[in-house]
Amino acid sequence: MDNLESLVITRRLRVPLDPAPGTSRPGRGEAAARRLDAALLSAGFTCSPALLERLSRLPGESVIDLGARILAAVRHLAGDHVRHNAYFIDFPRNVPDTAEFWAGLLRRALPDPDASAQAVTPRTLNLLTLPGYGRYPHTHADLVAAHAELIPLAGDRVTVLDLGGDLRSEARELYLSLAGSQVPLPAEDLTALRELAAYCAGHCPELAAAEAPETVPVRENRAVVNEARLAAGLPLLVDTVTDVLRLACGASGGDVTLATATRFRSFRRAERRALLRALDAVATQAALGEVPRLREQWKRLGERLHPHEYPHLPRAAHVFDVARGELRARGLGSRVEEALAAGRTQEAAELLSGSPGALLRRLDHLLRTGTEQERVLAAAATAARAASGRVLLSLREHLHNRLAPAAGRVFVNRHGRAWTSADTRPPLAPDVLSQVAELLDEEITRRLPDLGRVVVEPAMLDVALPLSAKAVVPGLGMLPRGSLSPVEGELLRFFVHWRQAGRRTDYDLSALMLDEEYGDPEYVSWTNYTNDFATYSGDLTSAPDGASEFIDIDLGRATRPVIVPQVNIYAGEPFDEAAEAFFGFMTRDAAQQGLPFEPRTVRMKSDLRGAGRVALPLVFLRGGDGGWRAKWLHLYLKGHPAFNQVEGNRVSTALLVRSIVERDHLTVRYLTGLLARRGSTGERTTYLGLRAPADAPQGATVHTPATLHELIPA
Known part of the structure; x- marks a missing residue:
């Protein structure tokens, strides 16, 4: 039952409680509820008035027991369930120059510094095995003592936990x-x-x-x-x-x-x-x-x-x-491929007519290979009435991007593994694309439910429709691939935490910085600790008890408009075999100090998994107005079996990121545009926002990114 309760809290941000009134005297649980709310605020959460009032009517001991489970769930959601240490105790201050740091390690490793020329053979020296390297030189308590307490500001994240049903x-x-x-x-x-x-x-x-x-x-x-x-x-x-x-x-x-x-x-x-x-x-x-x-x-x-x-x-x-091969049965795919290879496009379309989704997925191919486009379009119109809404939306997004040349074609499998190739497809006629797009718009509009009066938070308009969620690991502040979200704050801090399950595991947090043309790469990683606007917290090379790494970005001083955080597996266990592995980012104002990890400033956190050896969660982009936005990637590169470094994948990363950034994804803006064009006769209110509003009208339906999939038409 505790796990189900935690699922509801983390997926719905609601605390399930029996609606029956408490049996204790009024106010008996009020003190415990207030203490719980204060503890939640330290992790960036708070109780809604309705939840606080309901907790106040419970016995104090019940609030304490429930509060422990609530705190455990939300701290895990924000990544605050572990102690985050940093290799350099004063990070982001007093991080040494990279060459100076390595020279210091070498001096300390030599029995006699004056005999350094005779004691070291550079060809055989493994710098990562130098004494003291890759392990915390201080405890978490030492780190806490070296840092001032976080100064709370109005911009800190406060996520509201609402009262749920039983x-x-x-x-x-x-x-x-x-x-x-x-x-x-x-x-x-x-x-x-x-x-x-x-x-x-x-x-x-x-x-x-x-x-x-x-x-x-x-x-x-x-x-x-x-x-x-x-x-x-x-x-x-x-x-x-x-x-x-x-x-x-x-x-x-x-x-x-x-x-x-x-x-x-x-x-x-x-x-x-x-x-x-x-x-x-x-x-x-x-x-x-x-x-x-x-x-x-x-x-x-x-x-x-x-x-x-x-x-x-x-x-x-x-x-x-x-x-067993005792009976012969040919699949639809092989017969379609045979017809297309022979140039019999109409035959292929007729074969696919019994599978509307398959026909629409191959529509681009059918339109490119055949001369009887009118018949193919007629078949597409019939298929559109029977295919799923997700197929219609996917095709609509695909056709929209066929109008503009792209940096390359992007392919992503079910595990988030991504690769690119040159787009060698011949173009489709604009009038054909417009005809199919209008057909799809009409069919999608017809299927959309009547949501009544729709109220949309402006930041929600650029959230991409979740046409597939396989690579999007649930977590705090997660958005579908292709979504754009504003980045507020003067300082941006990435973090990764991992704990190995059995063998030594070394993950490396890095940041690739690119210019407007996605070239002239610059990076910060374990081989280059700092540049003019970024600072790395130091390299950890094993994590039997857990390890954390951070990168600070001063957005006001950033000289590159494209910043790509990535996590490289240098050695050891893949992401989905480690005991724990997660990535996230925080934003702060310059006046805030605090510990390297402060849960109130966490904007996004999710687990790392996938078949690739290099994780690319999202990219940060500076717009023409000087403001920064994040575009969500949820991608993994294959990488090498070991020794992955940002320097080794900068070309493939740049091409992949550019292809995703330049692709237009269908967003909530598109969906609300169709709703507005159709009009509504309903009297209810539907609210679309990144978070549930505290003042939603009575009986209103609220959709956040966690429930956006419910708006995809059947």
Whole structure:
């Protein structure tokens, strides 16, 4: 239950409480509630008036117990659950010159400084093994004693925690939001959905009867929901054979995205019967074309399900016959590729007509390879009426960016791994692009719900629509890839913290600075501690008990308009194998001192994960007005197995960042424009903002970035 409570607090910024009034005398819990609010303020959070009033009516001991759980959840959200030390105790002051620092280490390493020429052989000297290097030379208590207390300013972050309903209703609401998401979820949200689905199957029986397949549109989400339904003996939500394979993988503790092979467990007879019945119901001749793509996983599953024991389910057995090569079934993709390679564009369009989403994803290719564009456009118009809203929005964004030449094409996989290539596609006629764009705008507008009177916080307008959330790890202040957000404050500070799980692990925080043309690179890292406007806190080379690194940027003195923070894996465990790894940034005014890490100044923090060895969370850009904004990347470079440094990836990073920065993403501004064009007859109010407002009208619906996926039309 504590984990569910923490999920609600961190994902919804609401504290679940039973609505029944407290049994204690009025005011008995008031002192404890005030102490809790003061402790929350030190981490950059505060209780809403409604939450404070409700806590005040509880017994004091109950407030203390609940307060400990609330504090643990929000401190973890802001990265304040660990003690952040810095290699240089006075950071950002008194950081030595890089050459001076290394010369000092060398002098201390020599038994006789006067014999340095005879004692050192530069060709064989490993500077990283010098005594004292890469480990904290002082304790956290020493660091605290060396720094003044943070001066609170009005610009410090204060995130409001609101009063929620009881845990059952809050868990049910979060479950429906994640299960009904129109966009794929990150791995962390899939894990949360799995726990919520199991809880709701036992505590929210009304969901079992009311749930319909179309309410779980994303396949991975559906597999997780089906795990709970299989365990509870409820009907399964499947409409493709791959849905059954995903469910079997999830029920075996494997990967429901099917990106990695799963070692299937032994299923109980009732489970085998349920899986084979579901498979038999959807294994049509056309559906068998999906099987060869995942042939090996199907063969392994057949060894566990024993389909020969169920002769009354012959279509289920055909799936495994295809996997073993005893039956031949061609997939849609191979037939389409064959038609396109032969120049039969109309045939390819007809083949894709039965799969509207696939047709729209290939529309650019169809328009480029065929001469019968009118027929292709007619097929696209028909497909648009049946495809998902996420596909329509993705195509709309793609077509908009086809009008302007880009620095390069960007490809991003499900793990956030990114790479670029030159754009060699021939251009599409502007009138064709305009025709398809207008068609998509009309269809998207038709599907948008009536939100009534829409009130939008200006900063929310530049938040990108979450067309995929797989690479966006949940955290504090997180926005979808492509979002722009203002950066306030005079000092910008990046931070990374990691703790190794088993072997020595060395992460390096670095910053790449580029000019207006994304060239003339300059950097700050463990090989170059300072420049005119940036300072590095010092290099830690192992983290058995955790390590933190920081980079300070004086925005007023910055001579480069493009600043790219990155985290390089120099040695040891990947991001998703470390015991803990997270990145974030803080903003401060020049008058503020304080510790290197002050949770009240944290604007963004999230875990690091992904298959790459170089993390690029976001880029900071100076506009023509002199103001700074962040554009969110959520990208990873492949990098090298070891010894990654900012100097080694500056060219690929510059090209990738430029390609993302110059790409126009569909934002909330686009969505509200469509809503305004259509008009509204509703009387309710919908508020769109980075945070829930304290003075929202009674009954208003509030959407923040955490729930923006709910506005993606079905």
